[in-house]
Amino acid sequence: MDLHLKDKIAIVGGAxxxxxxxxAHTLAMEGATVVITARRKEPLLASARRIAEETGARVIPVAADLRTESACQEIVGRTLDECSGVDILVxxxxxxxxxxxxxxxxxxxxxxxxxxxLSVIRMIRQVVPSMEQRGGGSILNITAISAIQPIPQFGLSVATWSAVIGLAKTLALELAAKQIKINTICPGYINTPRLQKVFAAGDEPADDVQAKLCAEVPLGRIGTPQDIANLVALLVSPRGSYITGTTTQVDGGLFRATR
Ligand SMILES: NC(=O)c1ccc[n+]([C@@H]2O[C@H](COP(=O)([O-])OP(=O)(O)OC[C@H]3O[C@@H](n4cnc5c(N)ncnc54)[C@H](OP(=O)(O)O)[C@@H]3O)[C@@H](O)[C@H]2O)c1
Structure with a gap:
């Protein structure tokens, strides 16, 4: 299925x-120009090169710390300077x-x-005028399954990402007339460098920790980053143009409520 993302301009955080x-790789594969951000410059530049080589897309790396307002301004400023506007914000x-x-x-x-x-609010504030000018846009927030099914020790994330979900629901109403959509994805266990650190953090062997987490997941496996990217690509694309204000778990069945 063609997602009609060719020539769209996307900003992807933590990429x-x-x-x-x-x-970022998936959106680039679909023909989007991607502006990617992270704090450490070298890994960011290496990832930008790899995405560009493998997809043929234009990739613009901006090294910045999303925790500051000036960084949010710089990321969007660079995007507006180097591209014609912004269609997608992740x-x-x-x-x-x-x-x-x-x-x-x-x-x-x-x-x-x-x-x-605040990083989410600041980025949205920065991109909305351009999206409005272009007749619409799509915003996607990555949070965590713990935001809808809290886990002990995750309180800082649970509370702040619950706020992001509330913010997104409100903004979905406020921005709908401008054809700007906003959705939230709650990943379960996803095999990334972050999760690898969790496997290795305790006294137990990493393989045992991984096996225990797998056993919790009804589908019986840890997710891949591509499992998340597939849904993101659909939601931010014109194919997802009637979907806004949603909060969706991508977790192999971990979430256990009927909501
Ligand atoms: N993996 C999972 O199982 C899982 C499950 C649920 C939710 N999540 C959430 O999903 C998000 C991504 O997770 P991940 O597993 O892909 O993490 P990861 O492997 O640690 O990657 C995080 C990325 O974000 C960048 N980053 C971190 N802090 C930043 C900041 N302040 N400003 C700009 N860039 C920043 C990192 O690069 P630099 O360090 O160079 O900045 C890196 O590129 C996280 O919020 C995580 O909590 C993950």
Whole structure:
């Protein structure tokens, strides 16, 4: 199926590796120009080269830390300078530290809000005028399954990503008349460098940890970044033009409510 993404301009956050990389690669494969961001310049440049070589798409790397307003301005500014506007924004980056909710002080909460919520608000604020000018656009947030099915120790992410889901539902209503869609994906266990670190973090052998997580998943496997990217590509494409305000888990069946 042609997703009609050719010549669309997409900004993808946290795209030097993992889920963001796979999303950028997939959109590029479909013919989009992709602006990719991450903090560390070398891995970002290497990923940009690889995506360009493998897809033939135009890839623009912008090394920036999404936790600051100036970085959000720089990313969108560079996109508007080098391309004709923005059609697609994928909000994706890292996550705050794990720990019991009551162990975090105000400073930790402020950092978590800045990272998971304010970065999303700032990026959306920056891209909407261009999307409006172009007659529409699509915004996609990557959060986590824990935002809809909380996990102990994940409180900073659960609380801030729940706020992102509320923000997205509200914005879906406020921006619909401008034909700007906004959806949220909640990944389950996805095999990325981040998850590999989790496998290796404790005293148990990494293979045993991985096997335990697999056993929790009804479909019996850890997801791949491509599992996420496939849905993102559909949602942000003209093929997904009637889908807005949704929150969808991509988790092999982990989410256990009927909602
Ligand atoms: N993997 C999973 O199982 C899973 C499950 C649920 C949710 N998620 C969420 O999905 C998102 C992506 O996860 P992942 O597994 O792909 O992570 P990952 O492998 O650690 O990749 C994260 C990417 O984001 C970049 N990044 C991190 N912080 C950033 C910042 N402040 N500004 C700009 N770029 C930043 C990283 O590059 P730099 O370090 O160079 O900045 C890297 O390119 C995370 O929010 C994660 O919590 C992941």
């Amino acid at each position: 030097s590796q993992g889920i963001g990389y796979s999303i 909000n994706n980056a890292g996550a705050p530290p794990l720990g019991p909710v009551l162990s975090f002080d105000d400073a930790a909460w402020e950092r978590a809000v800045e990272q998971n919520l």
